[in-house]
Amino acid sequence: MRETDFVSGFARGLKVIEAFGETTPRLAIADVAKATGLDRATARRCLLTLAELGYADYDGKFFVLTPKILRLGHAYLSATPLPHIVQPFLDKLAEEVHQSASASVLDGTEVVYIARASQKRVMSINLMPGSRLPAYCASMGRVLLAAMPDGESLALLKQSNLKPFTPRTLTDPVRLMEELVRVRQQGFAVIDQELELGLCSIAVPLENDRGRVVAAINIGAPAASVPAAEMAERYLEPLKGVARLLKSLLR
Amino acid sequence: MRETDFVSGFARGLKVIEAFGETTPRLAIADVAKATGLDRATARRCLLTLAELGYADYDGKFFVLTPKILRLGHAYLSATPLPHIVQPFLDKLAEEVHQSASASVLDGTEVVYIARASQKRVMSINLMPGSRLPAYCASMGRVLLAAMPDGESLALLKQSNLKPFTPRTLTDPVRLMEELVRVRQQGFAVIDQELELGLCSIAVPLENDRGRVVAAINIGAPAASVPAAEMAERYLEPLKGVARLLKSLLR
DNA sequence: TGACCTTTGTTCATATATCGCACATATTGT
């Protein structure tokens, strides 16, 4: 790609949108400039553009994103077949096992939820399509990492910020790679309170009709009611069943 | 705002993202140019920028959005308090009444789902945060329209493409305005299969601590199991209860 | 098959718009 085939104004604007996050819902011009590394004048122009287009509100001091910004992500969710195809299966699955079921794909070092059927809340964090979790300590992340060549998964682990969310979180790349080998062999991953105390989950890969892993699905359950050791026993077959049914539907 | 405080390259890029939709997941350069009204050369530059940044994939012919694009909408969902605050209440509500519960806000002529607890699927369409429905024929839309001054709601109705989704869909602006008056008086809206045959829903407004309507919540149910006439009887109190609890939590 | 037409993608020169700096002004906190 040539230099001139890149619209840096657009790229800068996207950076500005991403500057808004969980802990930073309201941003002043200078905040955005700092967060994005853009010049203040540039950040200001991008923010004013967002406001002008209705993607943000501006009270003269702070900018806040408006729901219109959801159109952008929705363009993906509605345009991509995968979430639509998977959702009804998750609904059925969640109802059957009385636990939350989700589907996700990998984006860099994170898993991105693309569909979810929540039963009752077991996590403190609120997951919805678009939500992200670090791949290395999420069951779907393990499955997705295990599906790629060792070189790539190792590279992603190295890029990851491997921090211990709980005392049980695996953070050693070597042990993680060993775990990935095991996950690949057994065809599923179980996470025992590595992300949040009290939460266990189990995930299996979703293959398309040509055998390529295109996503993962999981079931999460409170550790109190379902010990990690029982996760596979209870939920592996239901998950595998869904994966089998979906195999021919995905490409 | 001055002329130069607008980054048109950014605005054009956002237009390009929005060109992708339910029926148009894979777009060639010319498609995007047509859909956005941009010059082919410009559309190409925006698309290549998206691809370069990892927001889109390009196979030499078609562009497809990647899950990375969800970061943009997620910036809103995670940054905005409303969805987070409302979600647990919806979960509880959905579990209680064994039906799906949702929350939405208005964006132009559409309601945008910002949170949802789905019980079982009753609609053919798949709703998730970011999903949109025309306000005029959705229960939450009615409630949100009813909360604004007549002039504004009428203006929005006039902007809407009032098409009959089912034989029961109200499409006459005059009758819709009458309905809005009723909704405002009674404090809730019931939709009887106006959007999809077999689907009823009931919505109430969500007020913040100062009495301003900031969102709406609803419960949807299959018409077969819950006739429209029973919707209020069964679900109005649970909905009102949630609205009451939330009132002091919202600003 | 091959000539013609249509549609699509790419390139280029140039007019135009944006960037980032430096300065001016406003707001905030002490």
Added chain:
DNA sequence: ACAATATGTGCGATATATGAACAAAGGTCA
């Protein structure tokens, strides 16, 4: 009231959009 921090603005240097021209691919029909 002052310092510190944040926001607004003018301008030269730089980057981008435009639209036409070209190239390439695909389709149609004799």
